[in-house]
Amino acid sequence: MLCAMDARTAHLIGRRLLAWYGKSARDLPWRHSPTPYGVWVSEVMLQQTVVATVIPYFERWMARFPDVASLASADEREALAAWEGLGYYRRALNLRRAARLAMEGHGGRVPSSQAALLNLPGVGPYIASAIRSLAFGKDEVALDANVARVFLRLLGLRAEAGDATARRAIRGAAEQALPPGRSGDYNQALMDFGSLICRPRRPRCADCFLAEKCEAFRRGLQHDVPQRTAGTLKRIRTVVAVFVTDGRVYVQKRPPGGLFEGMWEFPGGKVQGGETPRRALARECREELGASVTPGRKLAELTHYYTVFEVRLRAFLCPAPPELPEDEAHRWVPLGELDRYPMPSANRRIVAALEAHAQGQGSAPVRRSRRGGGARRTRRRARA
Numbered sequence: 541m542l543c544a545m546d547a548r549t550a551h552l553i554g555r556r557l558l559a560w561y562g563k564s565a566r567d568l569p570w571r572h573s574p575t576p577y578g579v580w581v582s583e584v585m586l587q588q589t590v591v592a593t594v595i596p597y598f599e600r601w602m603a604r605f606p607d608v609a610s611l612a613s614a615d616e617r618e619a620l621a622a623w624e625g626l627g628y629y630r631r632a633l634n635l636r637r638a639a640r641l642a643m644e645g646h647g648g649r650v651p652s653s654q655a656a657l658l659n660l661p662g663v664g665p666y667i668a669s670a671i672r673s674l675a676f677g678k679d680e681v682a683l684d685a686n687v688a689r690v691f692l693r694l695l696g697l698r699a700e701a702g703d704a705t706a707r708r709a710i711r712g713a714a715e716q717a718l719p720p721g722r723s724g725d726y727n728q729a730l731m732d733f734g735s736l737i738c739r740p741r742r743p744r745c746a747d748c749f750l751a752e753k754c755e756a757f758r759r760g761l762q763h764d765v766p767q768r769t770a771g772t773l774k775r776i777r778t779v780v781a782v783f784v785t786d787g788r789v790y791v792q793k794r795p796p797g798g799l800f801e802g803m804w805e806f807p808g809g810k811v812q813g814g815e816t817p818r819r820a821l822a823r824e825c826r827e828e829l830g831a832s833v834t835p836g837r838k839l840a841e842l843t844h845y846y847t848v849f850e851v852r853l854r855a856f857l858c859p860a861p862p863e864l865p866e867d868e869a870h871r872w873v874p875l876g877e878l879d880r881y882p883m884p885s886a887n888r889r890i891v892a893a894l895e896a897h898a899q900g901q902g903s904a905p906v907r908r909s910r911r912g913g914g915a916r917r918t919r920r921r922a923r924a
């Protein structure tokens with residue numbers, strides 16, 4: 541299966557990519573005056589999130605946390621609030637932790653060595669190479685799923701992008717095509733080319749300046765490369781309790797180490813096989829909060845998507861029992877102040893339903909989110 545690219549073809553591909561990028565580069569805010577910190581923030585945001593969604597978040601983040609020092613001194617809630625709606629919140633927490641490590645170990649600068657970068661939480665080989673090439677001019681290929689797809693097609697390899705043997709061939713070809721001293725532009729050209737021309741679906745081969753060098757195109761395989769693994773959507777039913785007393789709402793903080801770490805939510809959990817939603821909610825409140833709860837009227841019902849999960853969530857208004865715990869992770873918050881508490885987007889939609897209910901508009905209508913609700917995301921890296 542292993543195919544190599546001859547040096548002449550590789551050099552030609554590198555030169556053509558640079559020439560095209562010189563004329564067609566996208567105008568993106570992190571490209572205006574690239575700094576190691578700005579490149580790092582943008583690359584972290586671009587993981588699993590499309591460019592159009594990232595742009596306003598990036599601009600707000602850089603206005604709020606313009607450098608490593610300002611991010612390091614922010615508290616967790618501020619960082620999560622600035623990230624709210626972008627999803628994959630661990631990224632924000634890791635950025636803040638990494639900023640603190642950069643203050644302690646690197647004088648408040650983003651390090652340039654690969655080893656030091658890989659020691660920062662949330663920085664993997666791709667982000668390290670992107671920072672090193674775009675911000676420090678190191679001759680390195682930043683190889684992500686988009687770049688892998690482009691080279692799989694150029695090489696005509698019918699393989700999955702993650703296949704280890706194919707990945708060695710991809711890296712070899714991508715490194716061979718890299719014009720020395722131009723790695724920043726070359727990597728960004730590949731990012732743009734993978735988003736605008738050699739797209740995941742419906743590649744624009746008729747407009748492609750690399751078509752004559754593309755093995756997949758020559759053999760008519762461009763729609764079959766890379767091979768795709770069939771994804772299965774897992775369906776989950778969840779329930780949450782909405783306690784309201786004297787205009788205050790009961791919320792709890794997600795524990796460290798798990799999904800949505802540090803964010804706030806309504807208490808609840810999964811509906812188990814054979815349970816009704818109300819029974820499940822009573823059980824969850826007993827187990828999680830040690831509270832005896834009788835779910836009341838349904839406030840909202842919505843469907844939300846997280847990567848491979850379809851989550852159907854029902855929210856019930858519940859009378860607040862006296863034994864509800866109150867501590868650092870369990871609080872009564874005035875309804876009007878909930879916007880200061882970072883929340884996953886499904887919980888934010890429940891807040892909207894609660895506000896509508898409080899204004900006398902009754903229960904929010906049952907709504908279905910569009911797939912990927914909130915920030916538009918992909919299961920892998922998105923550059924569209």
Ligand code: SF4
Nearest residue numbers: 738745748751754757
């Ligand atoms: S010819 Fe088509 S498949 Fe090949 S690199 Fe160009 S856009 Fe991609």
